[in-house]
């Protein structure tokens with residue numbers, strides 16, 4: 435069985451979707467057609483008996499569009515206010531859509547402190563396990579309303595990899611606004627080559643990921659996705675970066691077909707999640 439075929443056997447899947455995939459670039463408002471397809475795909479993975487976790491960005495972007503602010507506010511208090519409005523709106527729509535497919539979903543909001551504190555980390559892991567055992571789809575985001583620089587992950591690529599490590603997921607899929615990893619940012623370097631498979635995520639590949647973003651709403655660019663790949667693969671999960679423009683890509687990836695960039699799991703005995711977070 436090759437690396438792609440092995441994806442058919444994955445049982446516990448974390449899917450992360452970025453703001454750029456959830457919203458219309460022109461208005462910043464939710465792309466409902468795309469959300470519907472995403473929810474249907476996730477519901478079908480659940481129907482296949484897989485454990486499914488969704489890490490969804492979008493709270494700040496959706497909140498700022500709802501409040502008519504025309505883009506992410508620079509001021510901390512305002513961006514936290516946007517997150518409060520946007521997170522509630524996102525959850526309302528997710529719950530409505532998941533209900534249409536007879537799926538239960540629940541919300542988990544995290545900060546770095548959730549994982550640094552032993553009791554909080556233990557509780558978070560327990561809650562995930564209990565939800566998954568009951569067939570619920572947890573929907574995760576950073577708790578942006580209370581997170582400030584010192585206690586935040588800052589980007590959901592990293593957060594999704596940490597969640598994957600915390601719950602022992604065997605696959606993490608990052609849906610972005612680009613087909614996967616290229617040798618350089620193809621938006622600024624037109625000749626950049628697409629990378630289909632990364633078996634060993636060494637410095638050579640890490641240097642390819644630039645922090646440039648493809649949209650006004652993205653955070654971290656490819657740099658944070660490669661840090662996520664380092665965490666996920668070290669913790670024993672495969673990771674795929676794929677284009678979220680058409681969320682049908684999810685079942686195609688899980689059928690072992692050639693979509694996105696696949697980073698093969700490379701478990702290292704010495705990978706300790708807590709130490710990693712402490713050093714972030």
Ligand SMILES: Nc1ncnc2c1ncn2[C@@H]1O[C@H](COP(=O)(O)OP(=O)(O)O)[C@@H](O)[C@H]1O
Pocket residue numbers: 451452453454455609610611612614615616617618619620621642643644645646647648649651652653654655656657
């Ligand atoms: N080596 C690279 N390969 C592919 N994309 C890259 C690379 N380096 C930087 N990027 C940029 O990363 C962007 C995706 O990250 P980001 O804008 O944060 O999206 P998201 O909202 O999905 O997290 C791409 O649109 C691209 O412009």
Ligand SMILES: N[C@@H](CCC(=O)OP(=O)(O)O)C(=O)O
Pocket residue numbers: 451452453454490491492493494495517575576578588589590591651652653654
């Ligand atoms: N937690 C933030 C998103 C942070 C983030 O990583 O955004 P993105 O690059 O769009 O995945 C929010 O919900 O607005």
